[in-house]
Amino acid sequence: MIRLSRTLSSGWFAAVGATALLGALAPAPAAHAAQLACGQTVTTSIVLTSDLLDCPGDGLVVASSGITLDLNGHTVDGIGLGIGIRNDGFDNTTVTNSSSSPGVIQDFDYGVQLNPGASGNVVEELTVQVNELAGVELNGAVGDNQVRNNLVDRQSQRGITSVGGASGNVIAGNTITGNQGEGVFVQGSADSRIEGNQISGSGDAGLVLEGSSGNTLLTNTVDGSSDGAFLVRLGSNDNLIRGNSATLNADAGLIVSDSTGNRILNNTLQGSGDSGIFLQSAHGSTITGNDVRLNTGGIELNGSDDNLIRSNIASDTTGDGISLEDSVNNALEFNQVNSNNSGGIHVTGDAAAGSGNRLVGNTANDNNGDGIHVSKAVHTLQDNTARNNGSWGVFADPGNVDGGGNRASGNGQAAQCAGVVCTP
Template sequence: MIRLSGTASPRWLAAVGAAALVGVAVPAQSAHATVLTCGQTVTTSVVLTADLLNCPGDGIVVGAGAITIDLNGRTVDGIGLGTGIRNNGFAGVTVTNGAATAARVEQFDYGVRLNAGTSGNVVEKLTVHNNEFSGIELNSAHLNNTVRNNLVDRQSHSGIAITGGTGGNLIADNTLTNNQGLGAVVRNSPDNRLERNRITGSGGSALALENADRGTLLANTAGDSGDAAITLRLGSDNNLLQGNSSVRSADAGLVVADSTGNRLLSNNLHNSGDSGIVLQAAHGNTVTGNDVSRNTGGIELSSANNNLIHTNIASDTTGDGISLGLSRNNDVRENQASRNGSKGIHAVGDAPAGTGNQLIRNTTTANQGDGVYVSKSVHTLQGNIARDNKGWGVYAEPGNTDGGGNRASGNGQAAQCQGVVCIP
């Protein structure tokens, strides 16, 4: 097959003849109907008119910038090798589906892959399924690529992956279902945005950030994850997670491990197999306005220091509403921790002088254990409300600081409070 690139003289075109150009991708200002062969390098805008089936390697290779590849409801199909649609560095390319029927990219190592140097690409409206490593991957891609409105289903590993230092890209409004590994993962890559994606049935986490800084996860939904719904780990710092939701994850709703400076704002995380939010060796994070009710636990800190835990709902769990284990200098204030199966707020562990946790103006009611329980010393309790708990309203071992203004009534222990003075 003849493929034309660049500009050709009218004399040469006349010599070739119109018959030789049938099914060939020739340069044009607009896309034209095209029959491609497996592995063909495309240098102009095209609209597919036939399927590519059983490709032994790559399906389509991008060979020029500023072109559109319209799959037009066709299928690009492999045998488990290569990449369905591969771009090795061209800018301004759109891969789309202009037809009402699904356009499928399936049975390759990678469904769609944007490699080093790609910028300003759009991948949209595709059905990408049954590929090996990733359905859609941005690998060392550059800036301003957009992946939107795709169905990414049943990859053997990840649905969508951003790897290799890829930064400044948008992953939005995709549906990711039944991928056997992670739903979407950002690995070793900063400054990416994942917004309004719907992720269900992932074998691992629905959303995972690994050594990924300054990202934004906004209004994504996750269901039935085989691990924690959302994970930040391995030094994923200074990310914003806002307005995300999860249900029925096998592990926690949201885990932050070995990561600092993240903002977890107004997320709704329910029916998890572990706590709604877990901070593990995670320092200097802000956890504000989240609803983590109806989990195994509410908010759980383990060896996590200098965090702000503010105005969250940590109620109706089967365990503790808020627990702090071996954690120091956390500011826990104005949270609701009620109707939990154990304690409302539970702090365990000594701290050196001046590094205790601050428990301020929290409300704990109708918990099956104590409202607030603080073992060991140097923590501060001030202005908390504890009513109708089965155990103590507030229990603080000697050595803690009574900041005053704690209130308690209707609790199971007649004295209401121990170690601090409570008024009704």
């Protein structure tokens, strides 16, 4: 489990506001040992001294701001109903476990739930397992709530959820394993930071943004999901997705659909059952510095316009390195698309004059098919290199624009290039 301190980056500090963050980190009143009963409200800082077993409804209910609830290595256990620890809008509380033995919350509908109005709370160092709907839920909770360094394991549905307009929160450093739904599910939530989580074995996608904008996804790992690793969909706009990794997921490494303005930077997405990055009706995104080798396809666009695809490695796939279908006004610049089982870059679909895709400075070598194949019109090819491909170095249908500077040699077709002039 990745351990994160209470200190966040200076940029994040500025984003949430110094006052709110300092309030969340203010010392809580001294805790006292307590033996509590199922369903009890907690109004002072306490340290549990015994387990709570077979709770028929809620386990414990936070009923005051600024307190700490320390599980102290004990278990809060339900019968499949209610909420393990519920906070209905109180601020600056901490639910933690100070013991070297696990502090466990299990067998409820929700393990921990922070509800509308709750801000500045911390949920940390817990083992949240075998609950029904979600392990931890931020339900309309706003303003620097932090869910960090927890083990969230084997929920019947989702691991961690952020819903109901929850915003400005942090989900960081958690180990999220074996949940039957999504590992992390963010719906209708904004301006949150999801960082350094290890998500594995999800029965659905690993990490999902749905109708959620302005979020930061940073250095998360997703392995072995039954769907895609990362899904960004249904109006999830202007998110930053940087430095994440994914391996051996059943669908694509990253799917962006019906969303605009996302920045997809320096991710490593490999071993996927589909493309490393797939854009469907996704516009105005920046896709740079990603490593999408060893997938079924590298980067795939369908009906997606005005995107920048620059300096990615889309090689060693079982399909095409980069493919565009019915997508216009995209810039493909300085990408490496080598040793793919099919082609390097494949562009299909007409474009009106002035709205074609621009292929500039790409390297397409050692592919089994064409290095670069551009059908229809009107697209621009300039300063690309295509060597030792199984068929054409560059093939462009009539009507495309030869921007000059294309180079080709050693390709299967003796003419090396068609539709543009290539030099060795």
